[in-house]
Amino acid sequence: MDSNHSATRRVASFEIFYTQFLNQDGVACGDLPAFAQDREQLRAMYQLMVRTRAFDKKAVALQRTGQLGTYAACLGQEAIGVSIGHALKADDVFIPAYREYAAQFARGVPMRDILLYWGGDERGMNYESGPSMQDFPLSVPIGTHVPQAIGVGYAFKLRKQPRVVLVSCGDGATSKGDFYEAVSSAKVWNLPIVFLVSNNGWAISLPFSRQTGAPTVAQKAFAGGMPGEQVDGNDVIATRFVLERAIERARSGGGPSLVEAVTYRLHDHTTADDARRYRGAEEVEAAWARDPLKRYKIWMEASGNWSAEDEDKLQLEATATAEAAAQAFLKTESQAPESIFDHLYATLPKNLEWQREEVAARGPVGSHA
Numbered sequence: 623m624d625s626n627h628s629a630t631r632r633v634a635s636f637e638i639f640y641t642q643f644l645n646q647d648g649v650a651c652g653d654l655p656a657f658a659q660d661r662e663q664l665r666a667m668y669q670l671m672v673r674t675r676a677f678d679k680k681a682v683a684l685q686r687t688g689q690l691g692t693y694a695a696c697l698g699q700e701a702i703g704v705s706i707g708h709a710l711k712a713d714d715v716f717i718p719a720y721r722e723y724a725a726q727f728a729r730g731v732p733m734r735d736i737l738l739y740w741g742g743d744e745r746g747m748n749y750e751s752g753p754s755m756q757d758f759p760l761s762v763p764i765g766t767h768v769p770q771a772i773g774v775g776y777a778f779k780l781r782k783q784p785r786v787v788l789v790s791c792g793d794g795a796t797s798k799g800d801f802y803e804a805v806s807s808a809k810v811w812n813l814p815i816v817f818l819v820s821n822n823g824w825a826i827s828l829p830f831s832r833q834t835g836a837p838t839v840a841q842k843a844f845a846g847g848m849p850g851e852q853v854d855g856n857d858v859i860a861t862r863f864v865l866e867r868a869i870e871r872a873r874s875g876g877g878p879s880l881v882e883a884v885t886y887r888l889h890d891h892t893t894a895d896d897a898r899r900y901r902g903a904e905e906v907e908a909a910w911a912r913d914p915l916k917r918y919k920i921w922m923e924a925s926g927n928w929s930a931e932d933e934d935k936l937q938l939e940a941t942a943t944a945e946a947a948a949q950a951f952l953k954t955e956s957q958a959p960e961s962i963f964d965h966l967y968a969t970l971p972k973n974l975e976w977q978r979e980e981v982a983a984r985g986p987v988g989s990h991a
């Protein structure tokens with residue numbers, strides 16, 4: 623449009639900011655946040671990243687050997703889950719998508735439960751310890767869980783509780799009506815919500831360039847009247863810092879905001895996908911250079927917070943932990959097949975009762991001729 627015309631004037635303008643502390647070579651730039659002085663915190667963050675990667679590898683191996691259903695790997699996106707896990711307080715509520723396992727582990731979800739879930743067992747969504755007890759189960763449907771943050775945020779506001787809800791989704795979800803509806807309501811009611819979008823470059827086989835004509839996801843916040851910003855989602859220090867800032871703004875009455883964590887999905891979309899069919903090897907290779915673990919480990923060693931001996935110990939422990947979770951999952955006795963009817967309705971409708979009875983009478987698949 624012709625903004626030079628005398629009848630046309632600017633009524634609003636927006637800027638997008640991007641935060642990064644550790645570049646891809648693990649070199650620190652800028653003044654690090656206060657928590658970077660806390661050696662134990664830094665070590666705990668690294669340990670969680672490594673444990674999550676070991677878990678992820680084990681889960682994929684279980685699926686590849688026919689012992690787990692379809693699984694969505696978080697390879698390359700571990701820093702985001704770790705940051706959420708460290709930035710949220712115990713009283714806050716987390717509404718996850720399906721690649722933030724690290725955050726769920728930090729909030730008390732046992733690794734076994736995530737495996738149960740992807741093994742098709744409802745009990746894997748019944749989180750029974752720590753802050754995860756008030757969190758939502760991970761959401762596989764794209765974006766349908768985003769408006770639920772409005773309900774949680776509104777409840778906090780009504781009760782005058784200083785609590786925050788963080789809802790995460792992917793770049794693909796930001797094209798959904800659910801996402802826009804939530805963004806549209808959040809600021810109108812000034813709710814304590816942080817929308818975290820993990821932009822991993824792909825929505826299954828659709829690249830970000832075809833997902834939206836917008837150069838960033840962050841700017842979608844402006845349509846709802848809230849702040850939106852980008853962070854290097856492979857930089858765990860930056861991501862935690864930006865999330866903490868957004869969470870505390872929400873907690874102190876400053877309202878909702880949106881954080882776009884720029885990352886890359888190093889694995890296939892899920893184990894039911896083969897990404898080689900739609901993206902080049904060079905792109906993936908280049909993304910490995912931005913690996914969140916690699917850069918953080920380099921910086922941790924250079925800053926004297928981590929040693930080769932620590933690394934050896936952690937690698938062994940992380941592999942053993944993932945293996946123990948796999949064994950606990952494999953040893954869990956299957957639910958009765960009719961349990962599929964038990965969690966959707968408070969009272970089962972009449973027309974489903976006979977189906978439940980029939981399934982119960984047949985017993986588990988393979989148990990009858």
Ligand SMILES: [Mg+2]
Nearest residue numbers: 792793824825
């Ligand atoms: Mg994506």
